[in-house]
Amino acid sequence: xLSVISREGEQQHFSIDFGGMFLxxxxxxxxxxxxxxxxxxxxxxxxxxxxxxxxxxxxxVILNYLKQTGIKLGELNGTILTHFDVDHVGSAVAxxxxxxxxLYAHELEIPYISxxxxxxxxKRWLPLLVRPIYGKLANPLKIEPVRDNDTFLDWEIIxxxxxxxxxxxxxRNGVGIVGDLLQGGDIRLAPALxxxxxxxxxxxxxxxLERPLRxxxxxxxxxxxxxxxxxxxxxxx
Ligand SMILES: [Zn+2]
Numbered sequence: 001x002l003s004v005i006s007r008e009g010e011q012q013h014f015s016i017d018f019g020g021m022f023l024x025x026x027x028x029x030x031x032x033x034x035x036x037x038x039x040x041x042x043x044x045x046x047x048x049x050x051x052x053x054x055x056x057x058x059x060x061v062i063l064n065y066l067k068q069t070g071i072k073l074g075e076l077n078g079t080i081l082t083h084f085d086v087d088h089v090g091s092a093v094a095x096x097x098x099x100x101x102x103l104y105a106h107e108l109e110i111p112y113i114s115x116x117x118x119x120x121x122x123k124r125w126l127p128l129l130v131r132p133i134y135g136k137l138a139n140p141l142k143i144e145p146v147r148d149n150d151t152f153l154d155w156e157i158i159x160x161x162x163x164x165x166x167x168x169x170x171x172r173n174g175v176g177i178v179g180d181l182l183q184g185g186d187i188r189l190a191p192a193l194x195x196x197x198x199x200x201x202x203x204x205x206x207x208x209l210e211r212p213l214r215x216x217x218x219x220x221x222x223x224x225x226x227x228x229x230x231x232x233x234x235x236x237x
Contacts, residue, residue: 025223026215027175032065037087038219041177042069043170046154050079051170051177052219053091056136059098062091073099077153080104080146082179083167084112084119085194086126086137088219093138104152106159107145108166115139120165120196158208162201163190169204174214176226181205184221187234205234 025031028045037055040062042048048071050062066076078101081089089105092113096103111117118124127134146152146168148159155177158169163180170177180190181204195201213226 025217027173029175029177029215029217030065030069031217031223032062034061036061037090038085038180039217041217042066042071043153043155043177044069044071047077048075049077049153050095052082052088052179053079053095055087055090055133056094056138058091059094062095063098073101076101078102078104078144080152080168080170081109081113081143082169082177082219083164084109085123085164085180086130086133088179089113090133090137093140096140102144103140103142104144104146106157106166106168107147108161109164110143110145110166112164113140113143122193158204160204160207162195162197162199162204164196167204169208171208171211174212174226175217176208176211176213176215177217178208179219181208182216182218184216184218184224187216187224190220209234 028043030042030044032040032042035054035058037058038052040054040058041051042065043051053062076099079092079095081092092103105113112119146157148157150157152170155170155172158171160167160169160181167179167181169179169181183190189201192198216224216226
């Protein structure tokens with residue numbers, strides 16, 4: 001079941017039988033079905049790559065989805081991570097090992113993803129509290145850095161610090177793959193408890209809203225058509 005919020009702000013739901021089918025949200029962006037933890041997206045336009053990987057152990061779900069869409073491993077150009085949280089980077093290393101594809105993240109996130117630095121704030125303690133999940137988290141040896149204003153396979157990288165120091169949004173033709181900058185549906189900010197820097201977060205939302213937006217594809221919550229009351233709420237005049 002995918003839930004989509006329409007342009008009029010009315011919630012719409014539709015089901016798709018995934019037996020042999022795949023789910024295209026918009027403009028060559030697929031929501032990879034059944035990935036646990038956070039949403040993982042397969043972008044096919046202009047070239048195939050994966051955004052975020054869910055919790056540890058989701059690599060086979062992602063590979064199965066690639067297979068369903070007819071994309072061969074050799075055609076995949078890499079995986080890019082919106083930020084360092086375990087529910088987004090959990091299967092990145094396994095996917096890298098299985099596909100041989102490079103891994104990308106903002107340069108400020110790399111020390112945290114690689115395990116060289118402890119995650120800031122309360123997230124520092126999560127590995128102790130959620131040992132079964134963090135115990136399965138492998139640390140990559142090599143991650144390619146991306147930076148603000150980079151172009152990644154024709155998608156713009158927007159550095160959107162706030163939820164984490166090196167959080168990024170991928171933007172192209174009105175479509176924003178926003179990670180945990182915003183949550184979908186009744187669009188809102190990610191919980192304050194897990195926010196690294198609230199004033200940065202606010203600035204980052206404004207930075208995203210400077211661009212024309214048609215779709216918000218968040219890490220959590222439904223894909224959301226980008227207009228209506230929530231946009232006015234966030235937009236500053
Ligand atoms: Zn997060």
